[in-house]
Amino acid sequence: MEKKSVHAFNGTAEQEEQLKAVIREHHDQPGGLMPVLQGAQEIYGYLPYEVQSMIAEGLGISLSEVYGVATFYSQFSLTPKGENRISVCLGTACYVKGADKILEAIEQKLGIKSGECTEDGMFSLDSTRCVGACGLAPVMMVNDEVYGRMTPEKVDEVLAKYMNNDKAGEAQ
């Protein structure tokens, strides 16, 4: 079994300061672990071993309890997400309108499965529960942008936007 994070941890001193501030804020609050984990994920983007250890130490609870909570809720991620986070809504409204086909098309296009990240770190793909844009079903999101009334054909078009951006970024 793989121990600890597979990805090297690149936390900065600044991030650590931020995390410490979050821990201080919630230290004496009953049930403060969840808000701290949420804060930590906002700071680091995910919750690796090093971050959870700091939280356990800071809140005075065991690492296994922190880990138990972090692995219970689907919002928390133990691995870094891609630069562009794609999520496909699999809520009922989207599902009955073919959201699974959208997911499949993206999986095929990027060569990754839901829950994974492309090797170059550009895209991560997740299926999510209802994002609340049922009127636009089926819906996919890239970062905070919502793309509604999707079809498998439109997937290429949407992804291309972000791929081009990346290439432009690389060229610079």
Place this chain on the structure above:
Amino acid sequence: MTIEQLNEIRESKRELVMVRKLIKEEGEKLAEKTGYRKQVLICGGTGCTSSGSHKVVDTLEASLKKHGLEDEILVVKTGCFGLCALGPIMIVYPEGCFYSQMTPEHVERIVEEHLRDGNVVKEYLYQETVHSDGSILSLNETNFYKKQMRVALRNCGVIDPEQIEEYIAVDGYQALAKAVTQMTGDEVIDEVLKSGLRGRGGGGFPTGKKWAFAKAAEGDIKYVCCNADEGDPGAFMDRSILEGDPHCVIEAMAIAGYSIGAQKGYVYVRAEYPIAVKRLQIAVDQAKEYGLLGEHIFGTDFSFDIEIRLGAGAFVCGEETALMTSIEGHRGEPRPRPPFPAVKGLFGKPTILNNVETNANIAQIILKGSEWYSSIGTEGSKGTKVFALGGKITNVGLVEIPMGTTLREIVEEIGGGIPNGKKFKAAQTGGPSGGCIPAEHIDTPIDYDSLIALGSMMGSGGLIILDEDTCMVDISKFYLDFTVDESCGKCTPCRIGTRRLIQLLEKITSGKGELEDLEKIEELAMHMKSSSLCALGQSAPNPVLSTMRYFKDEYLAHINDKKCPAGVCKSLLHYEIDADKCKGCTLCARNCPANAITGKVREAHVIDQTKCIKCGVCMQNCKFGAIEKK
């Protein structure tokens, strides 16, 4: 804040808001008094934001400035109007013109022609509001709104949720003032009890009873929790209320706190609802600033504070004990009951938990009285219910109907029927805990008891319409897949039962099902219902049981004939090219992602079934109808 101050604010803002409630002439008269010739309301809820309403707002504000209209025309960002499918939505008062599917380009024209020159841009209006004689209907005259009755949603799409004064203008916090200054805790509870209000989160437990238990429980510290962790896939009622009228939840929680003797409230809200969280936080901050939360509310001994806690993606946290465990900072696993939360809840203290929609009814009950409230609805189900109408229906959106409205009225009138001329097959209520109502029961009145009798449940309010293209085995697999994912794993029947159940369903949809699998499914389902620890596990088999009850023939078709009648289950269907119809245009072959189609130009093509992944792209692309799904 004193009651006098509250009333002052109300009066100062009343006219401004009333313009949006009165129609035309009356509104116009009132508008003159407010200093704003017109008010433009734009939905800033999640649905419309997703379709770009923020860009519409930006353009509108810039354009108004350009034309020097910014002091005459008031722009109000509201919560959800309900008709999400038509977003972004924009309404102009006092006329009440309903513009739909707005784009920044549309806005420019509306500013010039309508807002500046006074000529409504009819072609951008929601077409149903344009009468054949050219006159324009108001929103409330459309089919979508006509049969609705807005109690919980009364302020959604009417007020600016980020302005506490607008809420106060529509009698906001009057109920709290009345409760703490004129009523005892018992009187408040009695009023709620007599109203017949039942919990809108799914179970339908009488709200007043819950409060009475918590009031009777011993303890100097008590809590009021609000469940805003709306998790049903396809349900967004609570989100819309929080986005459109967050203060009504705060007010209700304070009233509940007063009635049971609690000093602190927690709102547990889905982190996936960023707009709702933001508006709720603004509302809490404003309420504190105005002294409507905090110490000595309205000069009484009553003090109450609210803290917002974010959920982190666990459906089971909608279960009351799991929600409390989660607030306490643990894995959101349910605890056995008794002890019930009213006796021993959050942090071991007496606690009541109501969901957002339940709370949205409270202030009205206190203000207008239980008699008024209980006059709405049916014998066992009083008041209204908000549904998130979705799936294969024309008017996707949020609707609030009096209990007892029939499913037919919702589907055919409010919902505008099934698109593309398809046939209504069933409605799914209660999400992964509920079941389906088949076409033969479309005249069922919607209330707690009729739904239970049909083997479904009210649930929190997801109402998904299914048409003939939906496979009922597949849909029960969909819901079960959800519960498999969301089971907390604490108790055996749910942890292992859901998994074995979905494996059996997968066996059936992949064409390997045997008749005895149906018996096993039923046995497992009954076991989970009787023996699971919490409601999630107890109700997880409902979608399966319900579809097996009404659509047994579909299950049998999968098992005996190895066919999926709706043409959904991939393993049971294949695509074929009709050589007579195929023109050899090669379009299908070029689009096939699996390179499974071969053939020469102008000759009939063939699908290699071993390579075909059954995605259906070929069929969508064929211009000659030569490809058939079998």
Place this chain on the structure above:
Amino acid sequence: MENTVSLKINGIPVTVPEGYTILQAAKQANIEIPTLCYLKDVNCIGACRVCVVEIKGRRGLVASCVYPAEEGMEVLTNTPAVRKSRKTTLELILSSHNKKCLSCPKNNHCELQKLSLEYNVDEDRFSGDEEFPEVDDKSPYIIRDNSKCIKCMRCVAACKNLQSVSVIGAIRRGYNVHVGCAFEESLNDAPCVGCGQCVVACPVGALTEKSQTDKVWDAIADPDKKVVLFTAPSIRATLGECFDMAPGTDVEGKMVAAARRLGVDKVFNMNFTADLTIMEEAHEFVERVKNGGTLPMFTSCCPGWVKFLEHYYPEFIPNVSSCKSPQQMFGAVLKSYYCEKEGIDPKDLFVVSIIPCTAKKFEVTREEQFALGMPDVDVSLTTRELGSMIKEAGIMFTGLEDEKFDDPFELASGGGEIFGATGGVMEAALRTAAHILDESLEVTDFTEVRGQKGVKEATYTVGGVKVNVAVASGLANARRVIEDIKSGKKDYQFVEVMACPGGCINGGGQPIQSDSVRNNVDLKALRSEVLYTSDKNNSIRKSHESPVIKTVYGEYFGTPGSEKAHKLLHTTYVNRKK
């Protein structure tokens, strides 16, 4: 008088105190309801659903282990619906269970197996196709085989609630829920103290000690090895349970006889080094008191406790007595004094300890304790392992005639005997410390520190010195005591800690009684009674009065705390990560 409620269970009227669960009430009607996740004093979460019963007028079934008995309630524990539900639950558990029962260490003692038989289950009815998880056998003491785990969470509760260590917990959710350490680390790499309370709590074969009986068999068979075996104070009080004898039966004589029949060369009495520990520890304590040393002093005989302190309170390392544990002292004495005396090359001596403990398997590997450049003790076996060796050797334990331990380590004082129970070390130490401080004192019984309470306190004034003592068993209690010391709330001079609740008699290596016994019988009290009875009947009550002690000091160590004693009988500790 406490309030009571009256109810009917299967038509039988019972009256029980308010707050009793249905499960507890049923016992009064002589009805046993099966359980899996429930374990008295440890876990009560209503999760496995095996204990479901019907309540008249209530829909669905309820878990009797958590459902309170209510006035007028009518409970049915044996209806078709109840039986069917239990059976299906068991079948579901078995559908994801690794049913390699024949070679399972818990075969015949497995709660799941027992219930499966009782409920006539079809073990393949709902068979799944999941792959079994990997086995964690990296630690020297405990093996976790999650393919056998039924997610009852008893181990998690033991680790968290009893021990406040919480090194294991539930991970992920739904079907993927499993028990493990954070980030799926091995127990070996996590701050586990090795106490083995999880092993004792496990109803199935998911947690077992790492068996080392093969090593002992090999040594016995090796003509070049001289194998000596010694037994810890509490083994006599528990070994009989491996042979279905009633809990609380003193089997010292049979134990010695059986051990000898295994083929070892000598069978010694570890109570001797319990006495030796007292000699060293009592002197160390008096020294600390007199010379302003670090106080309070903590006892050091429990390896689970020592590792706990090293991981979680390293700042208190100076407070721990530098004395090795009795096991380690015995190993050191055997490989030095005994070898010299008998003319044996220490390399040829194979020392086996029988200890009610899994943490001792770790202790024998601590290199800082290798006084002679080799482990003091070669193999440390649990009571259970000794039991299995005796069975494997075909020795009919219950019929054996009593035999005596071998010379020269045969006799010990009553102080040494009570080492196996919480408060025993403290009492034995006080007997000797009191003597050092004031030779005229004739106190023997310090009853305030006896009994099963988690934390016991007392104050004694001896020779003008006032001593506040505390005795804690169960690490959650130990944590409370340390926190009280840290915060200045309490002022102690001497603190005894045993990691396992009740002390070694309830150790992680002791025989595992079936749930139906454990949930009804106070095993800790029954087992410790054996030790205190023996102490009472012993003509030598105090460690310093033991003739063996006198000989060993006379012939070898000189005085307690001598240079030789320090080299062989004392040790240092390690600051470990959390």
